[in-house]
Amino acid sequence: MLTTEEIQKINHEISQVPSPKNACIEALKIVQQNDGWVSDERLQDVAAYVGMSTAELDSVATFYNLIFRQPVGRHVILLCDSISCYVMGYEDLRDHLYNKLSIQYGQTTADGRFTLLPNCCLGTCDCAPALMIDNDLYRNLTVEQLDEILNKYT
Amino acid sequence: MEKPLTQHIVPGRQPLSLKEYEQVGGYQSVRKVFKEMTPAEVQTLVKDSNLRGRGGAGFNTGLKWSFVPMGPDAATPKYLVANADEMEPGTFKDRLLLEGNPHQLIEGMIVAAYAIQASISYVFLRWAYKLAAQEITKAIHEAYEAGYLGKNILGSGFDLEMHLHTGVGRYMCGEETALLNALEGKRANPRAKPPFPQVSGLFGKPTIVNNVETLCNLPHIVNKGAEWFKKLGLTEDAGTKLYGVSGRVKTPGCWELPMGITIRELLEDYAGGMQDGYLFKGLLPGGASTDFLVAEHLDLPMDYGAIQAAGSRLGTGTMIILDDQTCPVGFVHNLQHFFAQESCGFCTPCREGLPWVEKILLAIDKGEGKPEHLLTLDFHTKYLGPGNTFCALAPGAMEPLQSALKYFREDFERHIHEHHCPWSKAWQPSI
Numbered sequence: 001m002l003t004t005e006e007i008q009k010i011n012h013e014i015s016q017v018p019s020p021k022n023a024c025i026e027a028l029k030i031v032q033q034n035d036g037w038v039s040d041e042r043l044q045d046v047a048a049y050v051g052m053s054t055a056e057l058d059s060v061a062t063f064y065n066l067i068f069r070q071p072v073g074r075h076v077i078l079l080c081d082s083i084s085c086y087v088m089g090y091e092d093l094r095d096h097l098y099n100k101l102s103i104q105y106g107q108t109t110a111d112g113r114f115t116l117l118p119n120c121c122l123g124t125c126d127c128a129p130a131l132m133i134d135n136d137l138y139r140n141l142t143v144e145q146l147d148e149i150l151n152k153y154t
Numbered sequence: 155m156e157k158p159l160t161q162h163i164v165p166g167r168q169p170l171s172l173k174e175y176e177q178v179g180g181y182q183s184v185r186k187v188f189k190e191m192t193p194a195e196v197q198t199l200v201k202d203s204n205l206r207g208r209g210g211a212g213f214n215t216g217l218k219w220s221f222v223p224m225g226p227d228a229a230t231p232k233y234l235v236a237n238a239d240e241m242e243p244g245t246f247k248d249r250l251l252l253e254g255n256p257h258q259l260i261e262g263m264i265v266a267a268y269a270i271q272a273s274i275s276y277v278f279l280r281w282a283y284k285l286a287a288q289e290i291t292k293a294i295h296e297a298y299e300a301g302y303l304g305k306n307i308l309g310s311g312f313d314l315e316m317h318l319h320t321g322v323g324r325y326m327c328g329e330e331t332a333l334l335n336a337l338e339g340k341r342a343n344p345r346a347k348p349p350f351p352q353v354s355g356l357f358g359k360p361t362i363v364n365n366v367e368t369l370c371n372l373p374h375i376v377n378k379g380a381e382w383f384k385k386l387g388l389t390e391d392a393g394t395k396l397y398g399v400s401g402r403v404k405t406p407g408c409w410e411l412p413m414g415i416t417i418r419e420l421l422e423d424y425a426g427g428m429q430d431g432y433l434f435k436g437l438l439p440g441g442a443s444t445d446f447l448v449a450e451h452l453d454l455p456m457d458y459g460a461i462q463a464a465g466s467r468l469g470t471g472t473m474i475i476l477d478d479q480t481c482p483v484g485f486v487h488n489l490q491h492f493f494a495q496e497s498c499g500f501c502t503p504c505r506e507g508l509p510w511v512e513k514i515l516l517a518i519d520k521g522e523g524k525p526e527h528l529l530t531l532d533f534h535t536k537y538l539g540p541g542n543t544f545c546a547l548a549p550g551a552m553e554p555l556q557s558a559l560k561y562f563r564e565d566f567e568r569h570i571h572e573h574h575c576p577w578s579k580a581w582q583p584s585i
Contacts, residue, residue, distance in 0.1 A: 016317065018357050022339040025322060063341040063498075065323035066281055078282075082243035083442055084400040086488045087480050091582070119323075120492050121243040122282050125400035125472070126407045135284045 002045050006030055010049060020050040024057055028067050037068040065119070073108040073115040075153045078132040082121030090129035094118075096143045100150065113153065156386060158374040159367070159394060160410040163254030169289055172296040175257040181302055183376035184264050188310035191376075193224065196269040200372065203380035204392040209237055209328070209365030210440065210469045212458045221352035222270040222360050232272040233361040235337070236263055236369055238279040238286070239327045242441040243492055244474040247396040248366040250408050252279070252286035255370075256293035260316065262369035264302060265376055267314050270362050275316045278333055281323050290318050325496035329545055330363040331355075332498065343500040344545035367396055389414030391457040399425035401475030402432040408472070414455040420473065421452070433478040436561060440469020442489050443550030445557035446476070465557065481577035482562040483569055486555055487515040491583045493551035501544035507534055508551060516583065518566060521574035528566055531559060 002010070009030045013023035027046045032038050038046075038061060047057040061067045068076075079094055094105075097116055101109050108115040124130045127139030138149055162170055162178055170178070187196050201216025222232065236259060240248040251259060263275050277290055294316050297303045305313050324342050326332040331345035334356045355361025371393060375383050384392040391413045397420055398408040404426030411420070417439070421427065428434050436446045439456065445466035447454070454460045461468045476485055494508035511534050514527045535556035538548040559566065568576050 017339070022337075022357075024339040025336070026339075029322065060339065060341055063324065064321075067322050081488070082492070083438075083474055083485065083488050084244050086485070087401045087474070087477070091579075119282075120495075121241060121245075123240050123246045123249050123280065125244050125246045125474070126398060128400060128406075132282065137282075137284070 002031075002042075002049060003034075006034065007049070010046075014050070021052055024050045024052060024060055025064070025067075028057075028061055032067060036074075037071050039071075043069075071108070073112050075114050075133055077114055077116045078119035078122070079116065080120065080122040080124075080128070080130045080132075081118045082125065082128075084121070084125035085129040088128040092143050093129055093131065093141055093146060096146055100147065114150075155412065157394060157410045158378075158386075159251065159258070159370050159396065160254070162258075163250065165254075169253065169255050169293075170257060172257060172293070172300055175255075179377070180257055180373075181261055183373035184261055184268075184302060185308065186376055187265055187268050188308055188312065193269050193271055196265065196376070199380055200269065200375060203375045203383040205368065205371055205375060205383065206391065206458060207365055208367035208371075208395070208470070210242070210443075210467070212468060215364065215368055218352070218364075219266070219270050219362060221350060222362060223353065224271065228271070229359050231274050231359055232270055233356040233359055234263060234267040234270065234272040234275040235330075235333065235356065235361060235363045236275070236277045236366055237328065237330065237333060237363050238277055238283070238366045239321055239333060240283075240366075240470075241280055241323075241325045241328055242443060242470060243489065244400055244438065245398070245441045245470045245472045246400070247398050247408050247470060247472055249283055249286060250396065251366055251370050252283060253289055256286070256290045257297070258370050258373065259290070259366060260293055260297050260302070262372040263316065264307070264314060265372040266362065266364060266369055268312055270360070272360075272362065273313050273315065275314060276337060276356075277316070277318045278327070278337060279318060279320050280327075281320050287318065287320055294318060324498075325492075326498045326547065329547070332545070333363060334361060341498070343498050346544075387413035387457070389455050389457045390459060395456070395471050397424075397456060398470075398472035399475065400472070401437075402429045402477040402480075403427065403475055404429055414457040414460075416453050416455055417447070417473070418452040420456065421475070425475075428475075428477065431479075434475065435478045435480075435482070436476040438474045438476075438554055439466050440471050440473070442474070442492065443467075443546075443553055444469040445553045446561050447557075448561050467553070479577070481519070481575055481579070482558055482565045483515060483519050483575065484577065484579070486558045487512070487519050487583070489554050490515055490551060493547065497547060503538055504543045504545075504548035507538045508548060510534065511538075511551075511555065512583070518569045519575055521569060521572070523566075523570040525567075525570055527570065528559065528563070531555065535559065 010027045013026040014020045047054045130139045205215045206212040326342045327336045332342040336342040351361040395413045490512045494512040497504045499505040535552045540549045
């Protein structure tokens with residue numbers, strides 16, 4: 001079920017475009033903002049509301065890297081694996097995160113705290129290597145800084 | 155040295171508010187075009203200035219606009235879109251303009267919209283630029299409040315709406331027709347051209363998509379003229395350019411410099427030269443989808459013509475440096491992994507070819523390569539080249555590969571003959 005607040009926000013997006021379908025990505029973003037991800041049930045709700053088949057909307061949702069169709073942790077770590085970060089040694093950060101969190105790319109920690117994803121690119125190549133946690137960008141990183149950064153997120 | 159684009163950007167400081175921006179001459183170009191120029195005159199001025207698209211393609215901006223149907227019979231509404239979906243690996247120049255002076259972008263967009271008589275505009279911003287999103291939202295709000303956006307702007311009779319759209323992460327969205335599909339709430343597949351977006355773009359209406367840096371140049375061209383703009387460049391290409399350098403250099407960064415400055419000057423005078431203990435081996439001059447250049451090219455000017463003559467592209471003007479301690483196979487493997495992942499899957503050569511290339515590079519990188527692999531890679535550089543795929547993604551991916559096979563072939567062969575990576579760390583791709 002879409003909440004009243006979600007419907008209000010989706011209606012606002014629909015009012016900006018010729019057809020409700022055109023607002024489907026915005027609608028998915030609105031749902032994901034509340035839930036952290038987009039479940040099958042919620043996808044169906046959005047599809048019905050904007051007048052699309054579930055399959056059609058899923059084809060859109062799965063196309064984009066940052067619409068999550070599986071549950072994620074309370075915080076999402078996006079580690080930049082772009083060419084500039086590769087040159088500057090992002091792999092050391094990756095390996096440290098693997099060990100520290102006991103997860104690999106695409107996995108979520110047992111306590112539901114972090115999901116780790118590779119991302120290319122964060123657009124801060126002059127300050128590589130870099131990662132983002134939720135909306136926070138960290139640049140010029142060293143392995144030594146990682147633990148302190150992780151501690152900020154509960 | 156004049157730096158029109160970045161003169162009011164101070165790193166670490168808040169961007170200029172609308173009031174502050176007006177105090178340094180902001181929005182004067184908007185007043186000027188409304189009072190003194192017809193849309194056709196603005197188009198001619200920009201064409202004469204020789205401003206070329208700064209997103210990578212380098213097409214004359216005024217000429218691009220000239221394909222938009224004008225006059226009372228033209229379809230409406232027309233759209234203008236600022237392409238701020240900067241997602242090419244190694245590219246970070248537009249971030250500076252978006253975070254540092256959003257009003258300059260808005261002013262440029264109003265000028266461009268007036269030139270093509272667009273009444274609705276979008277800033278298509280990549281999701282990762284959170285600070286830019288905040289600053290642009292604030293600036294758009296201020297511009298509406300001050301009457302620079304909305305109905306009957308400054309009493310001119312010209313209307314312009316502006317919206318910020320943040321993407322949800324897909325490199326394809328940087329391609330203008332795929333970007334339009336994304337704005338319409340669809341998968342960001344590229345569209346067949348013709349019809350070109352200028353005639354049938356967003357929602358089937360005439361649309362212009364311009365890069366952020368391109369748009370930011372417009373207020374200055376209107377205020378100071380085409381000749382002034384041409385004289386900013388050191389070679390035949392006009393204006394200044396935001397150049398960036400990343401990799402193992404002492405002071406990586408992004409600088410506004412005259413178009414045509416040499417690679418060596420950028421590398422040594424601005425990026426401070428290579429870090430101690432690292433030697434220069436090669437560079438990609440304009441982002442991940444450009445051909446390698448090597449030491450023999452260091453004295454070339456960084457402009458469209460000279461870099462093209464050397465077999466590469468100026469692209470975005472943001473260089474990525476390959477040093478002697480980074481495995482060139484791993485370097486290219488990383489790039490091909492990105493392109494394979496970001497292929498939209500719409501056309502077969504790209505969808506099937508790029509993962510094949512990536513698998514071969516993985517095998518070579520791990521020491522499991524065979525001599526015939528290099529021939530297969532050569533084959534791909536030909537059959538995924540320009541004209542064989544639906545859009546430019548795969549041909550762009552082939553640029554660093556074909557040039558790496560040309561300049562660093564020995565390194566590929568060593569991987570194969572020695573059955574391991576001589577740099578002793580094969581790159582592990584992500585999921």
